[in-house]
Amino acid sequence: MTIQAITLADNKGLKISISERFDFSLHQQFRDSYLNYNDKGAEFTLDLSNTTYMDSSALGMILLLKDHADKLSGKLVISKPNDAINKILEIAQFHRLMPIEV
Amino acid sequence: MKVNVKQFALFGILTIVLALVNLWIIESNTILVFTYIVILAIFITIYLKKNKNDIDNRQVNTSDSTAAAHDEVAYAALAQLSAFLTQEIEVIDNELERTRGLVQDAVGGISTSFKSLQHLSTDQQRLIGIIIDNGNSIGDESGSTLASFVKDSSNTLEDFVKVIVSTSKQSLETMAFTDEMVNQFQSIFNLLAQVESLASQTNLLALNAAIEAARAGDAGRGFAVVANEVRALSVSSTELNQDIRNEISSAQEIIAKLRASVEIMASADMTSTLEAKDKVSSMMAHVGKANAQTGKVVDDMAQLVPQIVDTVGIGIRSLQFEDLTYQTLASLKSNIDAVHEISNELNAITEAGSGDLTTHLASFEEKCQKMIKQTKDDNHQRTVSQASMAEGEIDLF
Secondary structure (H helix, E strand, O other): OOOOEOOOOOEEEEEEEOOOOEOOHHHHHHHHHHHHHOOOOOEEEEOOOEEEEOHHHHHHHHHHHHHHHHHHOOOOEOOOOHHHHHHHHHHOOOOOOOOOOO | OOOHHHHHHHHHHHHHHHHHHHHHHHHHOOOHHHHHHHHHHHHHHHHHHHHHHHHHHHHHHOOOHHHHHHHHHOEEEEEEEHHHHHHHHHHHHHHHHHHHHHHHHHHHHHHHHHHHHHHHHHHHHHHHHHHHHHHHOOOOOOEEEEEHHHHHHHHHHHHHHHHHHHHHHHHHHHHHHHHHHHHHHHHHHHHHHHHHHHHHHHHHHHHHHHHHHHHHHHHHHHHHHHHHHHHHHHHHHHHHHHHHHHHHHHHHHHHHHHHHHHHHHOOOOOHHEEHHHHHHHHHHHHHHHHHHHHHHHHHHHHHHHHHHHHHHHHHHHHHHHHHHHHHHHHHHHHHHHHHHHHHHHHHHHHHOOOOHHHHHHHHHHHHHHHHHHHHHHHHHHHHOOOOOOOOOOOOOO
């Protein structure tokens, strides 16, 4: 499994972890991981600590997740990207759109 | 005879000393020269006074013929002294004139070179300004600088990344819709399967009906026709179903192609963008550094200009020495003129060649005293007026 979605204990949020490559092949899986999570004010955490590669479709997927979170008046936090991934997020100016916890 | 020997010795010393004076003048040590001339004048006066006393004493003790002989010797000595003075004065005069000329030429040259130095420095500053302007521009018509070009590139790159990301997002949305559509197709296939099953049941029923009609014989003949038609319809219906299935299958193939192309659209590799961004960033840093350096150089150069102006000013102020030297030469000239006057006086006595030497010498002594007083006063005035060069400002001349 390259995508793991864990509902947090207090049921207040969803943690999605991506391992190794975050690219187009995951789009269906990624979408399915959050599409049925519809709690108001939910906090989504995208754990990228094990992600080693990311292309532009990953950025698109993150934006769609962000849209989903916004629709629920919730929020999205990106957690622990490595240097290379963080650089891509910076170039795409994602730090202006969502908090990135290094 | 005793007096003659004394005179002779004295003149010997005077000649040597005057020769030394000549040397000093060439070395232009004007104050020493002047001092020496004053001492010389005093010395001559003292000597002449003493001589006069001697003559007075002798007049009492010696006969007239001896006195006449003494006068003759004295006149000859005075003539020699006068000739010597005239010659030396002429030499000193010439040397003074030569010094004046040399100073004038040198000062003219130095002054011109300072002025052109000032102009050259201004030109240099202007040219360096042009170089800096050229270095900053990238040669287009709107006068963009390297810095603004790099900034534009950075903005363009950011816009480009934005487009990539938004394209990816839209493509993924498209993909989601496509997936929904594929699911819809699956439902259609399920419905088609039900229709097929209906058709096959109809076919079976029509077959049964045909069999029953055959068993009924003539009475069932009409019904057999109907049953056959129903069966034919069920077969057509099955064929139609198959056609629909085939069409939808080709639609699915097209959707697979659509997926592939949307995938390409959505997944742009960011590596090259990252590299470009890194390049632009390092270029920005470089331009910033280069600009800072250029700014510093320009500042340094701007500071150099007043320094050059100051230095040139010091040089020009130092050229005051021309004025001071002229003043010194002028007073030296007036001193020489004084000596010349004494010399003329002496000349007048020797030219007369006869008469009462005592009377002549008495008036000569008076003249000498007057001259000494006058040159002393002049010298005092000059020392007061000639202050240091460093004092006061002087403009270009």
